[in-house]
Amino acid sequence: MPIANCVISQECSQSAGSLIALWAQESEISPQHMTINIITSSEQLGSKYKIMANLALPSMWSTSDISLLQIGLAKALSKHFSVTINEVHVITNIITSGMVVESGQEIKW
Numbered sequence: 001m002p003i004a005n006c007v008i009s010q011e012c013s014q015s016a017g018s019l020i021a022l023w024a025q026e027s028e029i030s031p032q033h034m035t036i037n038i039i040t041s042s043e044q045l046g047s048k049y050k051i052m053a054n055l056a057l058p059s060m061w062s063t064s065d066i067s068l069l070q071i072g073l074a075k076a077l078s079k080h081f082s083v084t085i086n087e088v089h090v091i092t093n094i095i096t097s098g099m100v101v102e103s104g105q106e107i108k109w
Helices: 019-027 063-080
Strands: 003-008 035-040 051-058 088-095
Touching: 019 035, 019 063, 051 063, 063 088
Parallel strands: 003 035, 051 088
Antiparallel strands: 003 051
């Protein structure tokens, strides 16, 4: 259940191809349960980034897999939207078991 909510600036243009496939390739993790939401920003104040992503990961992921997923996401976003890696900011949130509801049921791992 890696879920990325990505806020992109209006000047970012998407390239052809699947962003999910690119993330899976860059992170060396199966794309089976990956989700990416793309939200276009109307304005950004303060420190500027062309892409800001919030990555939600279940606590069951190992430290090494978390690292692969967050770095892979940054690289995939950079490539997909043709921006430098310095213009991509990823924040990872670890979600504990029972803190997810899907189909009306709490998910436990």
